[in-house]
Amino acid sequence: MKQSRADEFMEFAAGRTGHLIRSACLLTSGDVHLAEDLVQETLRRLYVAWGRRLGRRIDNPAAYAQTVLVRVFLTHRGRRSSDEVVLPELPDGTAAQDGDPDTRLALLHALAQLPPKDRAVVVLRYWEDRSVEETAHAMNTSPAAVRTRSTRALARLRTLLGPSLAEFTAV
Incomplete structure (x- = not known):
């Protein structure tokens, strides 16, 4: 049963990662590297929560993932050193091309x-x-x-x- 839960999570993560990265790029004002770090941390936390749910399922995994992403971003922003500067760059291939x-x-x-x-x-x-x-x-x-x-x-x-x-x- 644990294997099926892990497979279920991997399928969700594969389908949702692109959307999470686009949202994270907006939150980080185009800092792709930070966006990817935030998404990685989001997926890590989501995986832990996914495993703890045992008999219960997360009602809306996409909304839950977005909530975790925003909280990871806000926590990260609170810890960020004041001498770091984020340069606005257009993300490579993650933004809409139109x-x-x-x-x-x-x-x-x-x-x-x-x-x-x-x-x-x-x-x-x-x-x-x-x-x-x-x-x-x-x-x-x-x-x-x-x-x-x-x-x-x-x-x-x-x-x-x-x-x-x-x-x-x-x-």
């Missing part, structure tokens, strides 16, 4: 200038299309805090992007 590359770079640069928790709210609410309550649960905070951060983050993005790109923050 659209204007200058627009993608402008959005990544603007996201990089948001505080980590505001960036996490934007990614969860508008990239992952999660509800306020789901975002609050993933971030271990209140729905009111998510609404406040969303409003503040979108206003900051509008300022950073200027009038030509403000349409991306019109929600």
